[in-house]
Amino acid sequence: MRTExxxxxxxxxxxSKIIQVHPSLKCNLFCKHCYSSSAPQYKEGLSVKSxxxxxxxxxxxxxxxxxxxxxxPFLYRPLEELxxxxxxxxxxxxxxxxxxxxxxxSAQRVFxxxxxxxxxxxxxxxxxxxxxxxxxxxxxxxxxxxxxKAHVPNFGFIHTVQPxxxxxxxxxxxxxxxxxxxxxxxxxxxxAGRASTSFGNxxxxxxxxxxxxxTHYYLKTYYEPQLFIQLDLLHxxxxxxxxxxxxxxxxxxxxxxxxxxxxxxxLIIDEHGxxxxxxxxxxxxxxxxxxEEDLPLVEMFNRFAQQRLGELMQVYQQTYDEILNNTExxxxxxxxxxxxxxxxxxxxxxCAG
Amino acid sequence: MESKxxxxxxxxxxSHLAAANMTKEQLSELSKSIAASVGSGxxxxxxxxxxxxxxxxxxxxxxxxxxxxxxLNKLILNERFKGIDILRKGIPKxxxxxxxxxxxxxxxxxPQV
Numbered sequence: 001m002r003t004e005x006x007x008x009x010x011x012x013x014x015x016s017k018i019i020q021v022h023p024s025l026k027c028n029l030f031c032k033h034c035y036s037s038s039a040p041q042y043k044e045g046l047s048v049k050s051x052x053x054x055x056x057x058x059x060x061x062x063x064x065x066x067x068x069x070x071x072x073p074f075l076y077r078p079l080e081e082l083x084x085x086x087x088x089x090x091x092x093x094x095x096x097x098x099x100x101x102x103x104x105x106s107a108q109r110v111f112x113x114x115x116x117x118x119x120x121x122x123x124x125x126x127x128x129x130x131x132x133x134x135x136x137x138x139x140x141x142x143x144x145x146x147x148x149k150a151h152v153p154n155f156g157f158i159h160t161v162q163p164x165x166x167x168x169x170x171x172x173x174x175x176x177x178x179x180x181x182x183x184x185x186x187x188x189x190x191x192a193g194r195a196s197t198s199f200g201n202x203x204x205x206x207x208x209x210x211x212x213x214x215t216h217y218y219l220k221t222y223y224e225p226q227l228f229i230q231l232d233l234l235h236x237x238x239x240x241x242x243x244x245x246x247x248x249x250x251x252x253x254x255x256x257x258x259x260x261x262x263x264x265x266x267l268i269i270d271e272h273g274x275x276x277x278x279x280x281x282x283x284x285x286x287x288x289x290x291x292e293e294d295l296p297l298v299e300m301f302n303r304f305a306q307q308r309l310g311e312l313m314q315v316y317q318q319t320y321d322e323i324l325n326n327t328e329x330x331x332x333x334x335x336x337x338x339x340x341x342x343x344x345x346x347x348x349x350x351c352a353g
Numbered sequence: 354m355e356s357k358x359x360x361x362x363x364x365x366x367x368s369h370l371a372a373a374n375m376t377k378e379q380l381s382e383l384s385k386s387i388a389a390s391v392g393s394g395x396x397x398x399x400x401x402x403x404x405x406x407x408x409x410x411x412x413x414x415x416x417x418x419x420x421x422x423x424x425l426n427k428l429i430l431n432e433r434f435k436g437i438d439i440l441r442k443g444i445p446k447x448x449x450x451x452x453x454x455x456x457x458x459x460x461x462x463x464p465q466v
Binding site for chain 2: 166167169170171173174175177178206207210211213214215217218219220221222235236237238241242330331
């Protein structure tokens with residue numbers, strides 16, 4: 001196993017405050033596990049001018065990472081303009097891609113302004129192609145990996161975790177290291193969008209979650225710092241002992257209420273241009289604003305603080321309590337639970353009203 | 354650090370987590386220990402999973418900065434860790450503790466064959 005100096009995956013010495021942008025749901029693939037139901041038939045993308053307006057104001061408020069997803073970002077026509085301007089604003093640019101559309105000259109111009117590329121991988125060749133509903137997708141993605149390696153300082157792999165995926169983690173980590181990747185991001189399957197149709201009955205049993213959690217830490221020990229491995233699952237004891245991480249009410253005192261990039265370290269711009277806290281797909285009741293709205297970002301935040309922040313705090317508290325009182329499970333996907341609870345909160349309000 | 358290839362790691366994990374038929378309680382015990390180690394501000398530098406095919410004992414070796422004596426207190430008070438060896442390390446000046454934790458109660462939970 002190599003023990004070289006770790007590659008830089010995120011801005012050193014800075015807390016990452018991310019604006020995640022989904023400029024379009026247009027995609028060259030029709031993946032079974034897609035939470036946003038991205039597909040080839042989508043055409044319209046968001047106005048680059050409107051996105052840049054938000055990025056410019058966001059930079060002044062402390063946001064420092066732009067994470068582009070989709071859809072397939074390399075199908076978004078003004079991608080080069082977007083990343084170039086974002087870079088000029090001082091952002092660390094990250095793109096999540098299926099890695100299949102990287103041969104073009106325009107894609108390679110985009111790389112000049114990108115710090116990190118995360119390439120989706122679903123498993124070994126057959127599994128990957130089946131999940132992507134496209135024979136040859138794996139081979140083409142691997143060609144993309146070589147192109148990225150030649151043009152971008154850092155790259156990584158992102159894997160959608162299913163209940164038995166933990167058995168695949170050692171292979172994934174080994175592949176990532178062999179290819180020179182700096183990051184392996186393990187994100188549990190979300191039963192939203194097309195994934196809810198394809199995997200509607202799939203359940204992460206507690207045993208599978210525990211094995212996923214153990215395997216992830218076992219591999220972290222052997223591969224970090226050369227390869228940073230991130231799993232989007234937390235142990236209940238960790239949540240209990242770190243309420244600040246989960247934005248528990250007690251942690252608010254540590255955060256300046258006027259500093260939204262501190263309160264919402266991740267801000268999402270979805271395919272409709274809506275600005276959302278938490279994650280893509282949360283209830284629109286918690287919409288902060290829209291990129292086309294004729295209102296400065298800071299005023300959208302102030303409006304949100306007056307109208308919805310208290311409600312969102314209740315959702316966070318409810319999620320935190322739910323996890324601590326859950327005697328059946330001990331491994332949780334915090335963001336997914338909060339997201340579900342935004343809808344539950346909305347339903348409860350509707351029932352009460 | 355012990356040198357292991359991806360294939361070695363895969364074999365270890367499959368034999369311990371898939372073939373050993375560990376119960377949910379055993380997996381839970383191990384997960385709680387990991388959460389406690391990580392939550393204590395540990396930098397885990399090595400693991401040894403002992404016992405074939407199932408866990409009998411897990412030894413975690415980790416580093417704790419010398420200023421973090423509170424972390425050591427927490428570990429000593431945590432009943433989950435049955436054995437704790439602490440060595441002061443660092444050349445020329447000691448700047449971290451090397452801590453070896455042994456989680457042994459997994460063995461007592463093994464199903465009787």
